[in-house]
Amino acid sequence: MTHTHITGVILAGGLGRRMGGVDKGLQELQGRPMAAWVAERLAPQVDELLINANQNAERYAAFGHRVVADRIAGFAGPLAGLHAALSAATHPWVATAPCDSPFLPADLVARLSAALLASEADLAVARTFDQPHPVFCLCKRNVLPHLTAYLESGERKFDRWYATLKTVEVPFDDEAAAFENINTRDELQRFDSAR
Numbered sequence: 001m002t003h004t005h006i007t008g009v010i011l012a013g014g015l016g017r018r019m020g021g022v023d024k025g026l027q028e029l030q031g032r033p034m035a036a037w038v039a040e041r042l043a044p045q046v047d048e049l050l051i052n053a054n055q056n057a058e059r060y061a062a063f064g065h066r067v068v069a070d071r072i073a074g075f076a077g078p079l080a081g082l083h084a085a086l087s088a089a090t091h092p093w094v095a096t097a098p099c100d101s102p103f104l105p106a107d108l109v110a111r112l113s114a115a116l117l118a119s120e121a122d123l124a125v126a127r128t129f130d131q132p133h134p135v136f137c138l139c140k141r142n143v144l145p146h147l148t149a150y151l152e153s154g155e156r157k158f159d160r161w162y163a164t165l166k167t168v169e170v171p172f173d174d175e176a177a178a179f180e181n182i183n184t185r186d187e188l189q190r191f192d193s194a195r
């Protein structure tokens with residue numbers, strides 16, 4: 001199999017409202033920021049890692065990866081983070097993972113990229129059972145003009161966007177627990193004491 005170089009991005013640009021308006025990626029699980037857990041899992045899977053963040057840039061930069069802010073104003077959702085990553089990426093494919101899923105699969109990018117290569121789609125997205133996980137995707141950097149036009153039209157929905165592209169869904173039923181995400185302080189405490 002040929003290897004296409006891949007830029008990974010940790011999406012950490014949200015407002016964390018359900019956690020009380022904190023910067024979710026910097027909240028600690030077992031004494032380490034959640035985004036640091038994601039970086040440790042994602043960095044070995046990609047050729048370059050970016051962190052998409054809209055606040056606390058210097059704290060994220062301390063993880064040792066380039067930090068990129070949204071270019072679309074007004075907290076436009078995770079697609080704005082993908083847009084920033086596609087704009088800043090050095091490599092032709094971009095893989096995403098959210099900052100609030102610290103247990104993501106160690107073979108996420110390998111499985112998405114195998115599917116993308118085999119299908120000639122524009123984007124591969126992870127799915128468990130009947131649920132797609134749009135923020136775990138791999139897409140070709142050349143979809144950027146299409147995404148820019150979509151966001152400029154005022155649209156924000158991730159799944160509606162990729163429904164307009166050639167997309168392949170990749171089943172991860174065997175690793176469903178790896179997609180657990182942490183949205184509230186209660187969930188954070190539950191995972192903190194469970195591990």
Ligand SMILES: Nc1nc2c(ncn2[C@@H]2O[C@H](COP(=O)(O)OP(=O)(O)OP(=O)(O)O)[C@@H](O)[C@H]2O)c(=O)[nH]1
Binds near residue numbers: 013070082
């Ligand atoms: N770049 C960027 N990423 C975002 C934005 N909103 C959410 N995200 C990211 O998208 C992923 C899923 O976000 P959510 O959990 O739905 O939103 P959140 O803002 O983090 O948290 P809530 O406000 O509680 O919904 C996370 O990785 C967020 O960091 C945004 O406006 N810009």
